[in-house]
Amino acid sequence: xxxxxxxxxxxxxxxxxxxDISFEVPEGSVVTLVGANGAGKTTTLKTVxxxxxxxxxxxVFAGEDITHLPAxxxxxxxxxxxxxxxxxxxxxxxxxxxxxxxxVRKDRxxxxxxxxxxxxxxxxxxxxxxxxxxxxxxxxxxQQMLAIGRGLMARPRLLLLDEPSMGLAPKLIQQxxxxxxxxxxxxxxxxxxxxxxxxxxxxxxxxxxxxxxEIVRSGTGAELAGDDAVKAAYLxxxx
Amino acid sequence: MSDTTTEQTGASHASRRSFRERVAGLPKPVKIVAWVLxxxxxxxxxxxxxxxLTTPDxxxxxxxxxxxxxxxxxxxLNIVVGYAGLLDLGYVGFYAVGAYGVAVLTSQxxxxxxxxxxxxxxxxxxxxxxxxxxxxxxxxxDYLAIVTLGFGEIxxxxxxxxxxxxxxxxxxxxxxxxxxxxFDVPKLVWDGGVASVNVDDTSTFLLFSVVDLIPYYWLTLxxxxxxxxxxxxxxxxxxxxxWEACREDEDAAELMGVPxxxxxxxxxxxxxxxxxxxxxxxxxxxxxxxxxxxxxxxSILFIAAVVVGGQGNRWGVIVxxxxxxxxxxxxxxxxxxxxxxxxxxxxxxxxxxxQGLLPPRxxxxxRKLEERLGALQEGGDRRA
Numbered sequence: 001x002x003x004x005x006x007x008x009x010x011x012x013x014x015x016x017x018x019x020d021i022s023f024e025v026p027e028g029s030v031v032t033l034v035g036a037n038g039a040g041k042t043t044t045l046k047t048v049x050x051x052x053x054x055x056x057x058x059x060v061f062a063g064e065d066i067t068h069l070p071a072x073x074x075x076x077x078x079x080x081x082x083x084x085x086x087x088x089x090x091x092x093x094x095x096x097x098x099x100x101x102x103x104v105r106k107d108r109x110x111x112x113x114x115x116x117x118x119x120x121x122x123x124x125x126x127x128x129x130x131x132x133x134x135x136x137x138x139x140x141x142x143q144q145m146l147a148i149g150r151g152l153m154a155r156p157r158l159l160l161l162d163e164p165s166m167g168l169a170p171k172l173i174q175q176x177x178x179x180x181x182x183x184x185x186x187x188x189x190x191x192x193x194x195x196x197x198x199x200x201x202x203x204x205x206x207x208x209x210x211x212x213x214e215i216v217r218s219g220t221g222a223e224l225a226g227d228d229a230v231k232a233a234y235l236x237x238x239x
Numbered sequence: 240m241s242d243t244t245t246e247q248t249g250a251s252h253a254s255r256r257s258f259r260e261r262v263a264g265l266p267k268p269v270k271i272v273a274w275v276l277x278x279x280x281x282x283x284x285x286x287x288x289x290x291x292l293t294t295p296d297x298x299x300x301x302x303x304x305x306x307x308x309x310x311x312x313x314x315x316l317n318i319v320v321g322y323a324g325l326l327d328l329g330y331v332g333f334y335a336v337g338a339y340g341v342a343v344l345t346s347q348x349x350x351x352x353x354x355x356x357x358x359x360x361x362x363x364x365x366x367x368x369x370x371x372x373x374x375x376x377x378x379x380x381d382y383l384a385i386v387t388l389g390f391g392e393i394x395x396x397x398x399x400x401x402x403x404x405x406x407x408x409x410x411x412x413x414x415x416x417x418x419x420x421x422f423d424v425p426k427l428v429w430d431g432g433v434a435s436v437n438v439d440d441t442s443t444f445l446l447f448s449v450v451d452l453i454p455y456y457w458l459t460l461x462x463x464x465x466x467x468x469x470x471x472x473x474x475x476x477x478x479x480x481x482w483e484a485c486r487e488d489e490d491a492a493e494l495m496g497v498p499x500x501x502x503x504x505x506x507x508x509x510x511x512x513x514x515x516x517x518x519x520x521x522x523x524x525x526x527x528x529x530x531x532x533x534x535x536x537x538s539i540l541f542i543a544a545v546v547v548g549g550q551g552n553r554w555g556v557i558v559x560x561x562x563x564x565x566x567x568x569x570x571x572x573x574x575x576x577x578x579x580x581x582x583x584x585x586x587x588x589x590x591x592x593x594q595g596l597l598p599p600r601x602x603x604x605x606r607k608l609e610e611r612l613g614a615l616q617e618g619g620d621r622r623a
Contacts, residue, residue, distance in 0.1 A: 083490065089492075100484055103477075154495070
């Protein structure tokens with residue numbers, strides 16, 4: 001198991017944001033957490049990446065307990081996150097953002113590094129076009145691509161994606177999700193947090209539905225997508 | 240139609256960047272010669288006494304020294320505020336630690352030589368930066384500003400209330416740097432655009448005394464050059480990039496694997512080091528220090544220098560420091576209007592040029608990249 005989350009409890013002050021969350025992410029899979037706004041999806045992701053401390057529970061990555069490891073040390077171990085919304089460095093150029101993504105890598109002068117840059121720019125041709133532009137001037141979709149591409153530059157074993165479809169046009173959403181699948185097929189395990197349940201369930205090997213800080217249902221993506229209760233609650237209004 | 244528009248924007252773009260490009264495009268030997276000439280000119284400034292620049296009411300050498308001390312402070316504060324994005328409103332505290340360090344160690348009780356006291360005092364400032372930073376850098380933004388504001392005042396109040404630090408009356412008899420009297424440099428006097436050498440008014444190289452501040456100016460200017468050199472090296476390194484990332488988005492920087500806390504602390508420590516250096520040199524020049532030299536007002540002036548000049552750009556903050564320190568001395572007859580004029584100037588700046596007079600330009604690498612892209616495009620156009 002690449003990632004195991006066990007009995008995770010997180011508080012914001014006295015408010016319980018997460019209550020006893022447990023799930024697993026097998027190597028090579030796409031796992032998704034879906035749920036409404038405020039269900040605790042992003043908080044879960046932040047505890048995995050290390051931006052948020054836990055009250056109780058464990059985060060185990062590749063057999064190592066990383067619960068109390070600071071975020072920057074987790075990156076070295078292969079956990080990389082594309083943060084929610086505009087998590088890019090607006091004043092830096094696209095290329096500099098990608099370079100920041102590879103900050104922990106010691107091989108920045110080698111062919112492997114150049115190959116990875118190539119790979120990201122092939123995945124996202126728009127980034128190639130905008131390579132010398134400052135990232136703040138990119139459109140929302142381009143910024144999202146940059147955030148994902150930057151996350152890949154660390155050569156992660158586990159890529160955490162926080163709402164990659166947020167605020168994007170439907171056509172672009174399709175594109176982002178197929179890229180997520182492509183990234184996974186190239187060998188990166190993906191933990192995906194989404195409000196767009198229909199798309200996320202379609203792409204995921206395993207899915208968990210969150211409600212007010214708890215996981216209320218788990219199963220394969222297809223199972224949950226076919227489940228009537230899930231349909232009623234999350235897919236009803238979806239086009 | 241659309242073609243002409245592109246051409247026009249292209250042309251205006253080129254002319255806007257032309258000065259910078261022309262400077263950047265000069266061959267290296269020319270650049271070095273230009274830098275050396277500029278440095279020599281700066282060293283000779285108090286000797287030349289240029290008619291318009293010189294301060295009629297007050298010793299020009301002393302004014303230049305004050306200006307360079309401000310430049311030094313601004314360079315240090317720029318690392319904290321401009322590079323790492325940490326708003327420090329108590330920077331005068333580090334300046335005070337440096338000054339008091341030298342004063343305590345070189346005055347009657349200890350009587351260390353100045354050159355021995357200086358590194359110890361500066362080190363003390365650095366340590367105080369770490370001590371202040373370690374617990375407070377966990378808070379962000381406005382909270383950090385308030386905490387640092389308190390720190391500056393605490394340092395001053397400790398000085399006011401400690402008998403061993405001379406309490407409110409301060410410490411007299413601060414040691415001076417060692418003098419080596421090598422030769423006399425006569426100054427120029429100007430009479431309606433004609434310069435003549437005044438043999439009676441000379442500066443001795445290097446005699447540090449209360450009557451002649453020019454040797455102190457030379458010393459401080461040398462320190463400024465060293466700090467600029469170090470600043471250039473650090474900004475261009477991985478450390479500089481990590482600071483930039485912290486400033487733009489701390490969480491994202493952490494997610495890239497940047498140990499943000501460590502780098503913020505480093506910025507704080509380096510800023511404190513440079514601030515302490517400036518304070519130590521100030522104490523040596525002044526010969527006596529008191530808590531009144533370290534009022535909150537100075538923290539504000541230091542911040543003003545950085546913001547006016549353009550935080551994040553070392554040349555900008557140097558310009559800012561020169562303006563903030565020099566103008567009030569040059570126009571002393573308006574001294575009573577000084578704060579009013581300063582306030583109006585700041586308001587105008589805030590509304591018309593909030594990024595400062597000389598905002599930071601894009602990093603060299605990014606610019607080169609753009610040029611390369613531009614060249615590629617041109618090549619493509621030609622082919623088409």
